[in-house]
Amino acid sequence: MPTTLIKNATLVDVNGLAESPSDVLISEGMIRKIGVGLVSPDGATEIDGSGCLLLPGLFDMNVHLREPGREDKESIATGSAAAAHGGVTGILAMPNTDPPIDTGGMVQSVRDLASKKSSVQLLTAGCLTKGREGKQMAAIAAMAEEGVYLLTDDPSPVADPQLLRRCMEYARQFNVRVASHCSTAALVKDGAMNEGPMAYQLGLPGMPAMAEELAIFRDIELARLTGCKLHIQHVSTVRGLDLIRQAKTDGLDVTCEVALHHLIFTDEAVVGYDTRFKMDPPLRTAVDRQALIAGVVDGSVDVLVSDHAPHTDFEKSADFNSAPFGVSALDFVLPVVNDRLITTGSLSWGAVIRSYVNRPREILGLEPVSVSEGSKADLVLFDPNARQTVSIEDFCSLGHNSPFIGESLQGTVRYVFVVGRMINFA
Amino acid sequence: MTDQPRRKDLLDIQSLSVDEVNGILDAAVPFKDLFKRSVKKVPTLKGKQVLTLFYEPSTRTKSSFEIAAKRLSADVTNFSVSTSSVVKGESVLDTIDTLQAMRTDYVIIRHQMSGVPEMIARHTDASVINAGDGYHAHPTQALLDAYTVRETFGEIAGRRILIVGDIKHSRVARSTSRILKMLGADVRVFGPGTLVPDDRPEWLQAFANWDAAFAWKPDAIYLLRVQRERQDDQFFPSVQEYHKFFGITAQRFARVRDEGIYIMHPGPVNRGVELVDAVMDYDRSLINQQVENGIATRMAVLYWLKPQSTPLPG
Numbered sequence: 105m106p107t108t109l110i111k112n113a114t115l116v117d118v119n120g121l122a123e124s125p126s127d128v129l130i131s132e133g134m135i136r137k138i139g140v141g142l143v144s145p146d147g148a149t150e151i152d153g154s155g156c157l158l159l160p161g162l163f164d165m166n167v168h169l170r171e172p173g174r175e176d177k178e179s180i181a182t183g184s185a186a187a188a189h190g191g192v193t194g195i196l197a198m199p200n201t202d203p204p205i206d207t208g209g210m211v212q213s214v215r216d217l218a219s220k221k222s223s224v225q226l227l228t229a230g231c232l233t234k235g236r237e238g239k240q241m242a243a244i245a246a247m248a249e250e251g252v253y254l255l256t257d258d259p260s261p262v263a264d265p266q267l268l269r270r271c272m273e274y275a276r277q278f279n280v281r282v283a284s285h286c287s288t289a290a291l292v293k294d295g296a297m298n299e300g301p302m303a304y305q306l307g308l309p310g311m312p313a314m315a316e317e318l319a320i321f322r323d324i325e326l327a328r329l330t331g332c333k334l335h336i337q338h339v340s341t342v343r344g345l346d347l348i349r350q351a352k353t354d355g356l357d358v359t360c361e362v363a364l365h366h367l368i369f370t371d372e373a374v375v376g377y378d379t380r381f382k383m384d385p386p387l388r389t390a391v392d393r394q395a396l397i398a399g400v401v402d403g404s405v406d407v408l409v410s411d412h413a414p415h416t417d418f419e420k421s422a423d424f425n426s427a428p429f430g431v432s433a434l435d436f437v438l439p440v441v442n443d444r445l446i447t448t449g450s451l452s453w454g455a456v457i458r459s460y461v462n463r464p465r466e467i468l469g470l471e472p473v474s475v476s477e478g479s480k481a482d483l484v485l486f487d488p489n490a491r492q493t494v495s496i497e498d499f500c501s502l503g504h505n506s507p508f509i510g511e512s513l514q515g516t517v518r519y520v521f522v523v524g525r526m527i528n529f530a
Numbered sequence: 531m532t533d534q535p536r537r538k539d540l541l542d543i544q545s546l547s548v549d550e551v552n553g554i555l556d557a558a559v560p561f562k563d564l565f566k567r568s569v570k571k572v573p574t575l576k577g578k579q580v581l582t583l584f585y586e587p588s589t590r591t592k593s594s595f596e597i598a599a600k601r602l603s604a605d606v607t608n609f610s611v612s613t614s615s616v617v618k619g620e621s622v623l624d625t626i627d628t629l630q631a632m633r634t635d636y637v638i639i640r641h642q643m644s645g646v647p648e649m650i651a652r653h654t655d656a657s658v659i660n661a662g663d664g665y666h667a668h669p670t671q672a673l674l675d676a677y678t679v680r681e682t683f684g685e686i687a688g689r690r691i692l693i694v695g696d697i698k699h700s701r702v703a704r705s706t707s708r709i710l711k712m713l714g715a716d717v718r719v720f721g722p723g724t725l726v727p728d729d730r731p732e733w734l735q736a737f738a739n740w741d742a743a744f745a746w747k748p749d750a751i752y753l754l755r756v757q758r759e760r761q762d763d764q765f766f767p768s769v770q771e772y773h774k775f776f777g778i779t780a781q782r783f784a785r786v787r788d789e790g791i792y793i794m795h796p797g798p799v800n801r802g803v804e805l806v807d808a809v810m811d812y813d814r815s816l817i818n819q820q821v822e823n824g825i826a827t828r829m830a831v832l833y834w835l836k837p838q839s840t841p842l843p844g
Contacts, residue, residue: 293763304729305544307644307666307701377645421623423643425664 107131108526109144110519113153113485115475118462120454121157128158130481133524138477149526153485156518159438160457160473161193161224161482163464165254166337166361166409167434169195171217173202178414178502180214183434184222186412186501188520188527190437193482194225196468198258199236206231208246215251224522225482227468229254232271232282238263241271248278253468256283258337259384259413259429261319263289265326272332281359281467282327283335286319286344287311287385296425298371298386306374308424311386313341320344324351327358335467336360338411340385342395349404359467361407362396365431367451368444369393369507377424380507383411384429397450400459406467408441408460410434414503432503440508442488442515481524490516539651539658540831542667543708551712554830555677561833562826564601574833575604579634583609583625584661585641590797590821591661591671595638598828607634622646626653636832639663644701657835665699670831671796672705674824675752676713678816681823682792683749687714692743694776695754695804696725696765702796703754707734718746721754721776724765744785750792750816753778753804769803778805783812792816 112125115138127142128135144150164187170178178186180197187195197214199205205214205228218226230247234240236257244255255275261284262268268282275282292311297303299310320336324347327334339345339360351358365383370390373381381387399405413430420427433440441460445451465472473482492498492515494508520527543551564570580599584592592608599606629637629650637656639647644664651658662668679686691710697703697719707717711733719726720737730736737743756772766772773779778786778793783806786793793805793815801807809815 299729301729301731304727304731305704307664307704309665310729377648423622423641423646423649425643425645 107145107148109142109148109150110153110158110485111150113156113158116157116159116453116457117474118454118457120452128475130521130524133481135475135477135479135481151485151519155487155489157486157488158475159484159486160461160475161484162191162437162460163194164192164410165196165407165464165468167195167197167412168200169197170414171201177416180217180226181221182500182502184224184226186434186499188223188522189500189517189529190434191484191486191517191520192224192434192437193520193522196253197226197228198256199229199231200259204231204236206234206242208243208250211247211250211252223527227253229256232257232262233267236260238267241274244271244275245278248280252280254283254335255280256285256337258283258285261285261287265322269326269330272326272330276330276332281333281335283337284323285337286316286323288315288318291315296382297374298388300371300389302371302374313343313388316341316385317344317347320347324356324358327356333357338363338385338409340366340388340392342392345395345399345404359406361409362400362405363409363411364433364440367393367397379420379424379427380431380505382424382427382429383431400451400455405459406463410437414501415505417504420505430505431507432501432505435499435501436494436508436513438484438486438517439492439513439515443513447514481521483521484517485519486515486517488515492516537835540669540835541648541651541658541660543669543672543705548712551709554673554834555680557833558677558826558830561829562823571601571603573603575602575836578604580604580606580636580638581609581632581634582606583611583637583639585611588640591640594824595661595828598825599832602829602832622649626650629654629656659831662701665701666704668701668705670828671702672709673831674820674827675706675794676709677823677827678794678820679710679750682816686710689715690746690748691715691717691750691752692748693717693719693752693754695721696757697721697730698725698727699757700754706752722766740782748791750794751786752794755796755798756800756803773803777803778809780806783809787812790814794820797821
């Protein structure tokens with residue numbers, strides 16, 4: 105394995121930025137030494153990290169990779185390359201592929217594909233119900249045996265509470281966390297955006313916040329009843345987050361995540377009927393956005409995710425009602441975090457490390473990663489000042505459904521290390 | 531009015547200024563006068579191409595536009611849209627490519643999905659006129675309604691207009707309430723709670739019952755069409771109950787007549803649902819006048835958006 109010496113980079117951990125730059129020596133997939141004035145061993149690659157931050161690689165626990173079945177939208181190779189490009193060294197793939205990941209064999213096959221094709225650490229979630237149809241329990245024990253990391257029907261809720269109760273009672277003994285895309289289908293119906301004055305003005309069918317909140321309440325109560333570990337996916341409303349806070353106060357093992365776009369945009373962004381702003385859960389109000397940011401700051405929000413959901417240009421070129429939900433987000437995770445959340449003062453680097461590096465790995469029971477001697481060398485060398493204008497050519501993802509195309513973002517990923525293996529974006 | 535185009539497109543009311551709205555309404559007056567003549571045609575748009583693109587069935591609005599364009603001497607083509615191609619997932623962008631290739635001057639579009647005319651307008655050089663999109667907007671209906679109110683009352687400012695019915699799914703309610711409000715009218719709404727959304731603008735107050743609505747002394751009552759086909763998703767128990775509680779019944783019609791309240795409706799009317807038959811013959815029903823004014827205001831819109839292309843030889 106190659107040896108690399110990164111010189112003069114500012115290290116970042118959960119407490120924020122180090123006061124002065126350091127050198128970091130990487131070999132055999134690990135951080136061997138951290139210090140000042142380190143000398144390159146023979147044959148080592150030396151990288152100048154002046155002016156750059158060296159962060160532990162992010163872990164994104166909500167991404168949609170489309171393989172198998174829709175490799176025209178994304179594949180394991182392109183999606184994982186996009187992750188690396190965005191400073192993400194580990195991802196948890198959602199099981200809504202075609203066919204869905206709902207058996208032990210499917211979990212095994214994703215693992216095999218990942219070992220051949222993935223640029224980053226790739227784990228998979230499995231379905232709660234067979235075929236994500238919400239009718240019968242999926243092969244939970246068999247998937248657990250193959251090392252599934254999370255069980256979810258995302259992007260669908262399990263509508264039948266009795267079935268979800270059974271899934272939780274069953275999953276609990278295999279120690280796998282159940283995750284919920286919280287929505288109440290009957291209240292959402294053909295909804296395309298957040299229900300509210302913007303939807304009225306635009307004449308688009310609304311998705312009321314309470315459709316999500318009711319499902320969050322229900323699923324927390326089922327977790328309370330069954331004792332199953334629960335993860336609430338991409339919570340988007342202030343009242344939803346309050347319900348999760350209360351569950352945590354009550355001592356339940358309930359965790360949650362927020363998607364970056366919910367911290368950045370509101371439903372006002374839909375005004376031009378631009379389908380790149382169509383997500384599920386939908387972009388909510390400014391009040392929700394502020395509450396979610398506060399939740400990340402105070403730690404009530406455990407995890408940040410991209411909810412990367414690539415679609416073809418053709419699919420997204422439909423009218424707003426008909427276009428599919430989702431945003432292609434992995435490629436620019438760190439630049440977006442830096443430009444829209446750090447430089448704006450919304451989040452600190454410490455909060456980002458906690459919620460995008462440490463907590464997801466803790467929740468999934470993975471080896472922790474940090475910029476410290478002896479840690480696995482999953483690292484990102486990030487220039488927080490280099491501006492870039494996002495263009496379609498920059499995407500590793502096959503999905504170009506990103507609201508940031510044409511936007512200027514402050515911050516550029518230079519190098520990414522995945523277990524010591526260097527990927528050069530400089 | 532000069533011959534300079536104000537805008538490329540007419541997509542909604544919200545993006546127009548009061549001056550622009552008044553400009554269009556003023557331009558409609560001479561066009562309406564034209565209808566009294568034996569020759570109703572003027573050469574204003576001679577050589578211009580108008581394409582109608584209706585993704586949703588509509589006889590009235592489509593005919594109204596067609597007559598308006600023909601009276602301005604434009605060439606009109608009806609682009610027949612098979613609704614099945616929409617179901618098959620034909621991309622709106624594919625349609626736009628087709629339109630670009632046809633090099634038409636105007637595109638008049640109706641679509642069941644909100645926002646589609648805006649999408650098309652962004653991607654074509656032609657002037658796009660929104661003839662109704664989803665629940666979003668129906669700007670020419672709003673203009674003809676404003677024209678009708680102005681013609682009837684002399685002035686719109688200070689008039690009280692009550693809009694009754696399905697506000698939730700109505701592009702007419704959105705656009706007409708907006709234009710009347712812009713021009714100084716007091717607009718309020720009344721209808722079943724399921725169809726009067728709480729997310730409407732604050733200035734659009736709602737009444738709880740007919741008595742309160744009548745007590746407000748409206749100058750005109752604007753009845754919206756009940757969409758029977760929407761009743762698979764229940765918004766009220768039956769059309770009978772709708773008529774009894776939200777329609778102009780015989781009893782309420784007597785009150786309407788006594789108080790001299792005008793009646794408006796965008797058509798087509800569901801007799802026995804929004805109103806009793808007798809209302810159709812009421813001398814203060816403005817419904818037919820709305821249809822006639824629709825042609826004049828649509829002529830004004832076409833004229834107002836007139837593209838600045840090179841004049842034809844000769």
